[in-house]
Amino acid sequence: MKLPGKTVQRLSRYRRILYKYRYLEEPYIFSHDLARLLNINPVQVRRDLMLIGGSGNHRKGYHVKELMQLIGEKIDSEKGRKIILVGIGKLGQAIAEYLSDREMFQDIIALFDIDPVKVGKTMYDIPCFDIRDLSQMIKKKKVSIAILTVPSDYAVTIAELLIDSGIEGILNFTSVRLNTPENVFVQDFDIITSLEEMSYRLSLK
Amino acid sequence: MKLPGKTVQRLSRYRRILYKYRYLEEPYIFSHDLARLLNINPVQVRRDLMLIGGSGNHRKGYHVKELMQLIGEKIDSEKGRKIILVGIGKLGQAIAEYLSDREMFQDIIALFDIDPVKVGKTMYDIPCFDIRDLSQMIKKKKVSIAILTVPSDYAVTIAELLIDSGIEGILNFTSVRLNTPENVFVQDFDIITSLEEMSYRLSLK
DNA sequence: TTTCATTTGTTAATCTTTTAACAGCACAAA
DNA sequence: TTTGTGCTGTTAAAAGATTAACAAATGAAA
Structure with missing residues (x-):
């Protein structure tokens, strides 16, 4: 399943933000937090994550490590280029x-x-x-x-x-x-x- | 009149190509030449030029210097930033x-x-x-x-x-x-x- | 002259990307 | 328990960008 180019770009950026958050006490992050950090629309974040089959908790947001893992599965090639x-x-x-x-x-x-x-x-x-x-x-x-x-x-x-x-x-x-x-x-x-x-x-x- | 962002980018690139061609003997250039030099579609070139009111000769193509001038009028700010x-x-x-x-x-x-x-x-x-x-x-x-x-x-x-x-x-x-x-x-x-x-x-x- | 090949100029169709709208869930507080 | 707030997930609409299609114009060659 082919992801839109712009979505791939944003996934790459989400991951870098998640990476910084990976050891924080609270292992969850909201779509609007990611959006704010990238100056984009929260809906866009959720839509991108939907496209890769990501799912978050309605009250706590997305699990940081799970999401990093998932993004990697979708955009990285098996044996790094x-x-x-x-x-x-x-x-x-x-x-x-x-x-x-x-x-x-x-x-x-x-x-x-x-x-x-x-x-x-x-x-x-x-x-x-x-x-x-x-x-x-x-x-x-x-x-x-x-x-x-x-x-x-x-x-x-x-x-x-x-x-x-x-x-x-x-x-x-x-x-x-x-x-x-x-x-x-x-x-x-x-x-x-x-x-x-x-x-x-x-x-x- | 607001130009599409992508069009502005391409106009900038057309101009740099035209600039190199400005002293050539033949002062005209075809849309498919510009297209080839930028690895894009000739239709796109013509469409971009249409948007800024450019016009070419059906047999000779676009006048290089005229086009440079026109692009400048459309995308440069009056007193350079x-x-x-x-x-x-x-x-x-x-x-x-x-x-x-x-x-x-x-x-x-x-x-x-x-x-x-x-x-x-x-x-x-x-x-x-x-x-x-x-x-x-x-x-x-x-x-x-x-x-x-x-x-x-x-x-x-x-x-x-x-x-x-x-x-x-x-x-x-x-x-x-x-x-x-x-x-x-x-x-x-x-x-x-x-x-x-x-x-x-x-x-x- | 007339024909022909080639290119422009433009509209319409398609494809891509973003934004809006909203149903439904999850937890906190009353 | 119940209510309410604030989030997710998804579909639909809008906006933006590219490509297709084709009529009209030009000048060269027959």
Whole structure:
């Protein structure tokens, strides 16, 4: 049963909130608490939870741990997907640090760069390899997701390399739009567009 | 006339493509070219352009410069909005560099940090100030958008400071969800959720 | 000229997402 | 016990976004 994309996004966020609450004395949480913490509508929370077959107590709310468990069953893949990060400039480092820091749901297994100073080192507890080993690693370790943080000039070339090597999804932090086959998912992080959209929305007020 | 949010996002992206094409010999472009470059449907392009009253030639397509001009009229605010970047760690630096590099549509006027080594310097052509001057600057210069890249522990405090000082929109790169009043827009860049959503989509295949 | 292939512009249909509405349950307090 | 409050679970309605369908226009080629 396929969940709506927006619902999956929110489930991911619910889980992170629940995670913080997991050792609180009161093991229950109300839909309106989750809603308030995410600035959304409580009905939406209940609807999302209904879609994954969650159920709460009419007087106490939802059981925190039960709910975390259930969300995991619905949105996690059985054997966690492997992730690599390509391009360890400032942005890549920031992301590597952020992702290695937290108790994670997903696993970064390698960093890639061309800089010989970085290659061979371990940064933020993740080993860094030469980009020439990229293709082999993807195939051998069955890596499914790549986070792309190389300079714009390299974006297309590296993306093609990733795709040819069998990557299934790319989180694209470059300013270049990638042309990918249908079976490769791309998610763009586009700061310019975000700024322009926000600017537009502000001018409507 | 209010444009759909998704349309505004795409208009922003059309414009950046048109910008690259602006000096080409052939000053026209087809809807299916724009579509291909963005991995979307040509009908969608034409529909978006229809919404802003754009018109093309049935045989040659849309005039590149005319279209850029038109998009600007529809989505830019008259006097470009002022932007600041708060928190100049690795992520903040990466964004500052990225935004100062390109010929911009939006203007970053200042960086803010607490590190005395950074304060007073000019980084990527943008002056860096002490975070204690944040509130005053927002009020005095009528800053409308802040890009928030401080460490998670400071996110809530700094966000409150921004809001109290009258900021209208926040691009939130921290892992913390901000609770903001209705009239302050927040746009989250949530890498964990993006990874989890992508993982889910891949498992559907 | 006339025909033809191609593209725009627009309306309608479909699909997705959000919000409203409300019945029914659970516990607390009277 | 009974009443009342405040929550859940679900269906229905509304809003938002994408895609399909097709008439009308253009200019190139026959």
